[in-house]
Amino acid sequence: MRIVLVLRLIVLALLVAFIIAPQGFAPLFAPLTRFDAPPIYTQTSILSLTLSHLGIVAVATLAATVIAVGFAILVTRPFGEEFLPLSRAVANIGQTFPPVAVLALAVPVLGFGTGPTLVALFLYGLLPIFENALTALTGLSPAVREAARGSGMTGWQRLVQVELPLAFPVILAGIRLSAVISLSTATIGSTVAARTLGEVIIAGLLSGNTAFVLQGGLVVGALAVLIHDGFVAFESLVTRRTGGAARDFETSVS
Amino acid sequence: MIAIRFLSPVQQRFDKLGVVIAALGLFALYAQPFLASRANRIVPGEPLMIWQAPGAGGWPMMAALTIAFGVLLFRTAPIVRLGTASAALLGLAIAVGLGASSVLSPGDSFARISPGSGFWLMGFALALAATDGLARLRLGPVARLGVLVAVIVAVVAILASGIWDDLAAMREYQSRSAAFWRELNTHLFLAFGAVGAAIVVGVPVGIVCYSLPKVRGAVLGVLNIVQTIPSIALFGLLIAPMAWIGANIPGASALGIAGIGVAPAFVALFAYSLLPMVSNTVVGLEGVPRDASEAARGMGMTGAQRMAEILLPLAFPVILTGIRIVLVQNIGLAVIAGLIGGGGLGIFVFQGIAQTAMPLVLLGAIPAVAMAFTAAIILDAGVELSRKGIA
Known part of the structure; x- marks a missing residue:
């Protein structure tokens, strides 16, 4: 376990160093270029592309979280019950939609640039979060629901104090899935002129410069691994805490 | 009141x-x-x-x-x-x-x-x-397949009747129908071929991971990292090694292995397919009740016999779920191959984006989406039927 932690710290250190001072890594990438092509992408700074990439993913994932969790809460209340079968079906079918298709179809509505990428990532990111939130909210044990009802909690109190805290770790796993997919999909956004790290990769593909492709891919890959691990660590922390909370709740009821 | x-x-x-x-x-x-x-x-x-x-x-x-x-x-x-x-x-x-x-x-x-x-x-x-x-x-799985067939028949009938022939996307098709069928073929070859290769390699690797827990962490860790590499980067990174193999290994170029073309896309899709195949095989095998495996041992079956006659058949629904995930994912990802000269329906999508010709994008995107849907419905029904078969 300790080795894994050390490896992660090394990856993080290398990533930060590369983003801040990519020219320092030029000798490493030089063997991958031909005909004296530049080994490091310099048209736009890697730092600004990384920030823009992370920004797009963060905004899309945050918006997707708010809408997806809100909608999952709605369809699991008595008021929204009629929407439940359809929501399940749509969450299931929607995930078969290729992300590139979502992106390509967003362009005519929104034009080129960051807009269609943001919308495509948002739409695609909704589904894993919604599916997980739905699973978590409908999968709570009836005993917990009854206990909350029996202790005289109102619908709102049950939702905020019991259902959401217990569902939180599963919802987090959905957010993680969505964020990691978005990180990778955002690179395709550069085919429609979004400012993401995909720009570096596509510049490499167009000019036959493997060094560009590799550095763009490595930065996105490292970001994805670190964000994935960060979420996993946070999830296990939360699970431990809600696990404790759920036990407290049981003892207080009995 | x-x-x-x-x-x-x-x-x-x-x-x-x-x-x-x-x-x-x-x-x-x-x-x-x-x-x-x-x-x-x-x-x-x-x-x-x-x-x-x-x-x-x-x-x-x-x-x-x-x-x-x-x-x-x-x-x-x-x-x-x-x-x-x-x-x-x-x-x-x-x-x-x-x-x-x-x-x-x-x-x-x-x-x-x-x-x-x-x-x-x-x-x-x-x-x-x-x-x-x-x-x-x-609806049950068979009825769902019936609905799918009815929808396909209706769409084919409308296409055959020529009612849609004056729509822009069909105009794009008429001016490149030969290319459309060729790229559709390439797309299917990429998606299904990579799944086939992933089954042939992934299931045995999954069995090894199940039998040797020490190997499991390392194999799944590496495959997990492969998944995080963005698709366009992985496609691009494989161009150089594929070109080298095509140029230096005898017989490779005769098999069509080259830096430009289908080979890098195929290998990339294969690499992405491995994780779901291996991990679903492991999860499926682990989900087999201990009693079943013990009973087989009691009957005097050897390890290989137990694997072939008890464990794999019981793990089949979970392995099939893995195939479903991978196939649907590959049909979508194969679109990216169009960006690196690997062919497939992505060619029309990216040409359409470059020319801001939406009907051309639709000509590439709609068949890809339709194929992903169809594959998902058929394999979901298959998973459900195979679970019933076991229960």
Whole structure:
């Protein structure tokens, strides 16, 4: 376990160093270029592309979280019950939609640039979060629901104090899935002129410069691994805490 | 009290989802353009309302669609909802084709007529209603496959009838039909071929990981990292090694291995497919009840016999779920191959994006989406049937 932690710290250190001072890594990438092509992408700074990439993913994932969790809460209340079968079906079918298709179809509505990428990532990111939130909210044990009802909690109190805290770790796993997919999909956004790290990769593909492709891919890959691990660590922390909370709740009821 | 008693039957008569669908559908019908007409491929479109396209059926068609949305507004049996929505969808599909033909002046080969936002929104609303009806019917796997076949037959019949021939996406198809079928073939080869290779390699690797827990962490860790590499980067990174193999290993170029073309895309899709295959094999094998495995041991079966006759058959539904995940994912990812010269339907998507020619994007994207849907429905039904077979 300790080795894994050390490896992660090394990856993080290398990533930060590369983003801040990519020219320092030029000798490493030089063997991958031909005909004296530049080994490091310099048209736009890697730092600004990384920030823009992370920004797009963060905004899309945050918006997707708010809408997806809100909608999952709605369809699991008595008021929204009629929407439940359809929501399940749509969450299931929607995930078969290729992300590139979502992106390509967003362009005519929104034009080129960051807009269609943001919308495509948002739409695609909704589904894993919604599916997980739905699973978590409908999968709570009836005993917990009854206990909350029996202790005289109102619908709102049950939702905020019991259902959401217990569902939180599963919802987090959905957010993680969505964020990691978005990180990778955002690179395709550069085919429609979004400012993401995909720009570096596509510049490499167009000019036959493997060094560009590799550095763009490595930065996105490292970001994805670190964000994935960060979420996993946070999830296990939360699970431990809600696990404790759920036990407290049981003892207080009995 | 009186007010509540008065309200509740009214509330029960309306379907909440139906209200949303009817509002969206009627807005699309009366306030959004049904078609978009352009003088040539790339200029912006002129909106045409449904009553401005004589072939779309005029007021009888509008009345029929209005009635359909009206029916969906009320609480009815799921089969009624499904029937109403399907009939309206069919009418819409015919109206858009005939409407496009009617506004095109004869012999004008430059003008392009595309479905407008009104058509798409109505189609979306009706598809939601149909999906809702289907979901509430709770059909079994065989019945779902029957519905799939019916939809495919309807689409093929409309395509064969030539009703859609004057729509812009079909015009794009007519001017490159040979290329379309060639790229469709490549797309299917990439998606299915990579899945096939992943099954051949992934299942044995999964068995090894199941038997040797020490190997498992390392193998799954490496495959996990492969998954995080963005697809366009992985496709691009494989160009150089593939070119080297094609140039330096005897016989490789005869197999079609080269830096440009199908090879890097195939290897990338294979690499992405491995993790779901291996991990689902491991999870499936671990899910086999200990009793079953112990009973087989008691009967004197060898390790290999137990694996082949007990463990793998019992793990099959989970392995099939892995195949479903991978196949649907590959059909979508194979679109990216178009960006690196690997062929497939992505060629049309990226050409269309570059030329801002939406119908061309649709020509690539719609078949890819349709294939992913079809694969998901068939394999989901297969998973369910195989679970029943075991239980």
